[in-house]
Amino acid sequence: MIIKIEDASLWRGSKFLLKNIDWKVQEGEQWAILGLNGSGKTTLLNMINGYLFPSSGKVEVLGKAFGHYDLRELRKMIGWVSTAIQERFYLNESALEIVVSGKDAAIGLFGEPAREDVNRASALLEQLGCSEFSNRPYQTLSQGEKQKVLIARALMAKPKLLILDEPCTGLDLFAREQLLRYIDKLSHQSDAPALIYVTHRTEEILPVFDNALLMKDGKIFAAGRRDDLMTEEVMEEFLDVSVKLDYKDRRHWMNVLAFPE
Ligand SMILES: Nc1ncnc2c1ncn2[C@@H]1O[C@H](COP(=O)(O)OP(=O)(O)O)[C@@H](O)[C@H]1O
Ligand SMILES: [Mg+2]
Numbered sequence: 001m002i003i004k005i006e007d008a009s010l011w012r013g014s015k016f017l018l019k020n021i022d023w024k025v026q027e028g029e030q031w032a033i034l035g036l037n038g039s040g041k042t043t044l045l046n047m048i049n050g051y052l053f054p055s056s057g058k059v060e061v062l063g064k065a066f067g068h069y070d071l072r073e074l075r076k077m078i079g080w081v082s083t084a085i086q087e088r089f090y091l092n093e094s095a096l097e098i099v100v101s102g103k104d105a106a107i108g109l110f111g112e113p114a115r116e117d118v119n120r121a122s123a124l125l126e127q128l129g130c131s132e133f134s135n136r137p138y139q140t141l142s143q144g145e146k147q148k149v150l151i152a153r154a155l156m157a158k159p160k161l162l163i164l165d166e167p168c169t170g171l172d173l174f175a176r177e178q179l180l181r182y183i184d185k186l187s188h189q190s191d192a193p194a195l196i197y198v199t200h201r202t203e204e205i206l207p208v209f210d211n212a213l214l215m216k217d218g219k220i221f222a223a224g225r226r227d228d229l230m231t232e233e234v235m236e237e238f239l240d241v242s243v244k245l246d247y248k249d250r251r252h253w254m255n256v257l258a259f260p261e
Pocket of ligand 2: 165
């Protein structure tokens with residue numbers, strides 16, 4: 001079992017951030033989490049990574065129940081790619097240094113890294129098509145380049161679970177397709193980690209993500225087979241608007257027919 005969440009809720013004062021979350025991710029399953037801004041996606045990820053503790057209910061990740069396990073050890077097994085969180089850590093470090101430091105999930109490099117780690121980091125950057133800028137400072141990279149560096153960094157620790165939190169934010173159409181193509185390739189590797197792809201756009205959900213968790217107002221609106229949930233009926237109820245959903249290249253492209261006043 002990769003993730004087992006049982007009736008978990010999280011509140012701040014009298015406000016619920018997450019309510020009655022029940023979710024199981026089995027080995028070999030690939031999930032997408034879909035929800036509008038503020039629906040609780042990142043909060044749920046914070047809980048899975050052990051940065052937020054459920055106010056009630058149970059959370060078990062990679063077979064480790066929270067409260068009975070060293071969270072630092074657990075976090076080493078989870079790669080969490082989120083520009084929003086990681087951007088602030090890196091400025092002048094080179095892409096290569098950032099990837100190497102991912103080995104111990106540490107921020108910044110202490111001491112001289114081992115040759116084999118540098119080689120592995122270079123190989124990861126090459127796989128992602130980043131070799132040409134591996135020595136450039138992070139802050140000089142484009143959004144798409146940064147995103148790929150963060151993915152390479154997360155992979156450096158050989159995680160069992162890789163979470164991609166809105167990885168296409170800020171990417172143009174072409175950079176987005178390029179990144180999605182890489183994620184598709186990664187998902188088909190024999191040693192690939194379990195993947196969770198978080199987005200607010202249906203068309204980013206690649207065919208490999210055959211399960212979907214729909215989040216709304218801190219609650220699970222629906223969970224199940226992606227193709228059962230990616231229908232106009234379900235999406236209209238989910239978003240409270242009329243939509244048109246087109247299926248192209250095994251992805252679901254959504255248009256809202258009329259936005260509310
Ligand atoms: N620590 C916190 N204290 C109070 N409210 C929070 C906290 N963290 C997140 N929220 C609120 O929870 C809601 C869900 O946020 P978030 O999980 O970031 O949404 P998403 O990632 O789906 O866009 C938002 O309304 C946000 O303001
Ligand atoms: Mg978020």
